[in-house]
Amino acid sequence: MDRFPAPRLLIFDLDGTLIDSRQDLCNSVNATLAHLARPSLPDAVIASYIGDGASMLIRRALGDPDYVEDALLDEALGFFLHYYRAHKLDFTYVYAGVFEALEAIRAAHPDVPMAVLTNKPVHPSRDICTHFGLDRYFFQNYGGNSFHTKKPDPHGLLKLIAEANALHPSESPITPAETVMIGDSDVDILTARNAGARSVACTFGLAPHTLAAAQPDVTVDAPIEWPSAIFA
Structure with missing residues (x-):
């Protein structure tokens, strides 16, 4: 990813990326x-x-x-x-390495905001993140019914960029090229591309068979690889 500017905003999918639901x-x-x-x-x-x-x-x-x-x-x-x-919580669990990866990112890059953008309805998405304590890492969590469109339409991702910029209005605006979408399916990779953002594909998720054709910028096999893959 060295041909891109340093990441300033990270946006995570939920199902198949942060949790196995x-x-x-x-x-x-x-x-x-x-x-x-x-x-x-x-x-x-x-x-x-x-x-x-x-x-x-x-x-x-x-x-x-x-x-x-x-x-x-x-x-x-x-x-x-x-x-x-x-x-929704009978068998769902957070993937191994997710908390460690998020903690490592926060420790090394405390000024980089993180958010969730999923096509799951927003209320169960937020409830699940709250239940597992994932919500403490994210300034926002949007679902498939938060907007008039869903991923791979870039509207939600662009909305999150705007909200991240509003958190620190005195700083130079975060651009799509400085934004990374992390997800497990072609939907996430296409969302990033449609917004002009970068993508990290997770092969451990629910739809690894869709990733190759979508041509992500980087591919990882476990959450613990996120920090090095994102900030390489």
Whole structure:
């Protein structure tokens, strides 16, 4: 990453990057399908549907992401969100090395702000981060329903840049080129590219099969590699 300016803002994805939420999401989808008297899906199939927000996850699980009757989608999505709110912490855990990496970044670069930008609905995202104590590292946490668009649209990332600049208005503005998006899927890599930011891809997450085609700037195999990869 030496062809880029020094990082001044770090933005992290949540699912598959900071936390492994795969089992709780899969269980919630299959509970929804059972509620609708539909057959369950293998966890691996459901996991491949994660990354574009709750609505698209349910659309895919129902079999046709391009067309689902409004009434069916409303019922399915409503049940899913209700069930997931109650079960979002049954099996979810923070990846090994995440706290150590975040502490190392904060110790070495205390003036670099960090935030979360996920396509998960914002309330469970914030609740999960608070539960595990991740929230103390981040000045903001935005979800897939925080804006009118989701990743890979760059709106949320650009909003976070603006908010980070507002924290220190006397300093020179942080630019997209000084911003790094860390995530586990092509959605995150494309979000960074669409904003003019840099990207770090996490192969340990939920969608490693999508990363190569997206061509991230840097790839890591574990969270503990973040400090050296980001600030190389």
